Amino acid sequence: MASRPRLTILCGIAAAGLAPAAAFAQSADAELALKLSNPVADLISVPLQSNYDCCFGEEKAQRYTLNIQPVVPVSISDDWNVIVRTILPFISQGETLAGQGGVTGFGDITQSFFFAPREAKNGMVIGVGPAFVWPIGKARLGTEKFGAGPTAVVLKQTGGTSVGMLANHIWSYAGKSSRDDVSNTFLQPFISHTLPDTTGFTLNTESSYNWKTKEWTVPINFTVSHIVKVGQQRISLQMGARYYAESPAGGPDWGTRFGLVFLFPK
Numbered sequence: 001m002a003s004r005p006r007l008t009i010l011c012g013i014a015a016a017g018l019a020p021a022a023a024f025a026q027s028a029d030a031e032l033a034l035k036l037s038n039p040v041a042d043l044i045s046v047p048l049q050s051n052y053d054c055c056f057g058e059e060k061a062q063r064y065t066l067n068i069q070p071v072v073p074v075s076i077s078d079d080w081n082v083i084v085r086t087i088l089p090f091i092s093q094g095e096t097l098a099g100q101g102g103v104t105g106f107g108d109i110t111q112s113f114f115f116a117p118r119e120a121k122n123g124m125v126i127g128v129g130p131a132f133v134w135p136i137g138k139a140r141l142g143t144e145k146f147g148a149g150p151t152a153v154v155l156k157q158t159g160g161t162s163v164g165m166l167a168n169h170i171w172s173y174a175g176k177s178s179r180d181d182v183s184n185t186f187l188q189p190f191i192s193h194t195l196p197d198t199t200g201f202t203l204n205t206e207s208s209y210n211w212k213t214k215e216w217t218v219p220i221n222f223t224v225s226h227i228v229k230v231g232q233q234r235i236s237l238q239m240g241a242r243y244y245a246e247s248p249a250g251g252p253d254w255g256t257r258f259g260l261v262f263l264f265p266k
Helices: 026-036
Strands: 003-005 044-056 061-068 071-075 080-093 103-106 109-117 124-134 145-158 161-175 183-194 200-205 207-210 215-230 233-248 254-264
Touching: 026 183, 026 215, 026 233, 026 254, 109 145, 124 161, 215 254
Parallel strands: none
Antiparallel strands: 003 233, 044 061, 044 071, 044 254, 061 080, 071 080, 080 103, 080 109, 109 124, 124 145, 145 161, 161 183, 183 200, 183 207, 200 215, 207 215, 215 233, 233 254
């Protein structure tokens, strides 16, 4: 199906009523907030990312996706880490075609392994490694194909500003023969700015290109985040909105996001 371009509109949702983690030194909080802008930082975190998207198919269906995204750095030497990033989506989608019914369940797991230096050089960080797709999702929520390919991230941090790109490409290599083969590219350019009080502003796209159907999906996201303290636990609260500059026919038009990121600094 041909994709339909749309005008790009950016929507922001301002964070309100968020109490700062006053019990911690401001410099330590700001450093922690900056690490959140680095996909391969030496920081254990467990993001719970809630996404709402509308409007799919003929019935203008809604979709809710909870992405469980633990990030675990593993030291392999004095100078290098392997950053294990896992995305496990739980999806609840309404009826896109009359009479089809909705569907709820897990989608496929995407797992990336970034080999990255423990310390940035002149604010520059590069991480590379393999990415894998594990097809645990239901037929309508997953590919039913095992996939693998390369992934990489490049990041430059100057002061409170972070600019970078995360990318991967996944090819299918096994799975149900009745399902289409997979050849997908994912591109996530991003820019963020973090204030000394840990408030952060991020603009990115989470674009994907399906080489089999020749279709782009281009959601543009704007998010606001802030670190708070609940008991002894540091949590980054994130709120935002997105507009789909382009998506396949029957794809979504817009969405919102709310996230909780549990932080475990070493």
